Amino acid sequence: MAPGNPGIDAETRCRTIDAQADDVERLLTFALENDVDFTVVGPEAPLSKGVVDAFRAAGKRIFGPTRAAAQLESSKAFAKDFLERHSIPTAAYAVFEALEPALEYIRTRGAPIVVKADGLAAGKGVVVATTVAEAEAAARDMLSGGSMGAAGSRVVIEEFLDGEEASFIVVANGTQYVPLASSQDHKRIFDGDLGPNTGGMGAYSPAPVVTPEVHARICRDVIEPTLAGMSAEGRPFGGFLYAGVMIDRQGGIKVLEFNTRMGDPETQPILFRMESDLLELLEAAVDGHLDQAMVRWSPEPALGVVMAAHGYPGPVRKGDVIRGLDADLGGAKVFHAGTSRRGDDIVTSGGRVLCVVGKGRDVAAAQRSAYAAIREITWDGMQFRTDIGYRAIARESAG
Ligand code: AMP
Ligand code: GLY
Numbered sequence: 001m002a003p004g005n006p007g008i009d010a011e012t013r014c015r016t017i018d019a020q021a022d023d024v025e026r027l028l029t030f031a032l033e034n035d036v037d038f039t040v041v042g043p044e045a046p047l048s049k050g051v052v053d054a055f056r057a058a059g060k061r062i063f064g065p066t067r068a069a070a071q072l073e074s075s076k077a078f079a080k081d082f083l084e085r086h087s088i089p090t091a092a093y094a095v096f097e098a099l100e101p102a103l104e105y106i107r108t109r110g111a112p113i114v115v116k117a118d119g120l121a122a123g124k125g126v127v128v129a130t131t132v133a134e135a136e137a138a139a140r141d142m143l144s145g146g147s148m149g150a151a152g153s154r155v156v157i158e159e160f161l162d163g164e165e166a167s168f169i170v171v172a173n174g175t176q177y178v179p180l181a182s183s184q185d186h187k188r189i190f191d192g193d194l195g196p197n198t199g200g201m202g203a204y205s206p207a208p209v210v211t212p213e214v215h216a217r218i219c220r221d222v223i224e225p226t227l228a229g230m231s232a233e234g235r236p237f238g239g240f241l242y243a244g245v246m247i248d249r250q251g252g253i254k255v256l257e258f259n260t261r262m263g264d265p266e267t268q269p270i271l272f273r274m275e276s277d278l279l280e281l282l283e284a285a286v287d288g289h290l291d292q293a294m295v296r297w298s299p300e301p302a303l304g305v306v307m308a309a310h311g312y313p314g315p316v317r318k319g320d321v322i323r324g325l326d327a328d329l330g331g332a333k334v335f336h337a338g339t340s341r342r343g344d345d346i347v348t349s350g351g352r353v354l355c356v357v358g359k360g361r362d363v364a365a366a367q368r369s370a371y372a373a374i375r376e377i378t379w380d381g382m383q384f385r386t387d388i389g390y391r392a393i394a395r396e397s398a399g
Pocket of ligand 1: 091114116126128158159160161162165187197244256257
């Protein structure tokens, strides 16, 4: 794992190496010198820097999309234009690099309306504006090189979609694919889906909103035309393809975004339920026999709650000492994100610090398990939502 963190260090079968995840040259040198047989790319930054292209050129097996294919995530304008070219359902939109036309578009369309930075912004480049003034302020901030830097020099402005979101991730290699279990993320910082967007404050799997019919529709109307379109355009997609979709009351779907990796925090509850071998699945993709791959899931739902640092999703304070990680957490598991070691302590070192995952007979039981573990953990300024999974739990108690 490069660079890993103290949580990964504590796993007996993992080793961390001192290399940044986006230092392509150093990673390739390491892989060559240490005879690394197979590499899996986690985050988007190295993908957009061409880590897969570089490894392949050197004859190393690697799982992930090429730089050209990773544009589905690294440029929202590319993704939207692609969706339109291939008649894949998505919100109506326009792309702007100049402020005046963007403002005019906002005024003409009215609110609610959504303003998105084109480039990579760690889940924080989207403003769902409820007023015209808020949308104008977001466009002004992004296009003037404000909080998003270069990622905001181009913006996508799109129609507001109402409905319930789900995350749908498949393992793909060009035209073949295997869907992973569905999940649902919670993007807003506060309970009840209030406050600004974050990278994700908690998730659970499976997402009941993804009924068998919705599942089939996402495969047929989104995943298959996307893979076919990418191949036809000469940038076949291999890797994790993540479609964030909005599902309306009639079960109609529209694509909100693509990621070219697994989502965070969706990955934690999804993989907590996986009973078959992940590595075998990814090797089958790279070696071209995904059609023979088998994936098995625990029928029990899993639910993960993100614990974030003081200030998140704005500028965060680092260095707060985390206590309680040694407590007996029952069947729950703590996944580290923004943590680091300082002497004998583990301290906060990023926005999203931990994700605590529980499993149970139903989503309510998985939620109880996760929050019981969270009660043991504390640091100055920690924040977490207390309602992760509320939609699924409402369905369970209604049904
Ligand atoms: P994105 O990174 O494009 O998925 O946007 C982040 C989050 O903003 C999504 O997960 C949604 O919660 C919200 N969002 C994005 N686009 C729209 C839209 N067109 N209508 C409503 N909400 C949206
Ligand atoms: N949770 C959504 C993402 O990883 O972008």
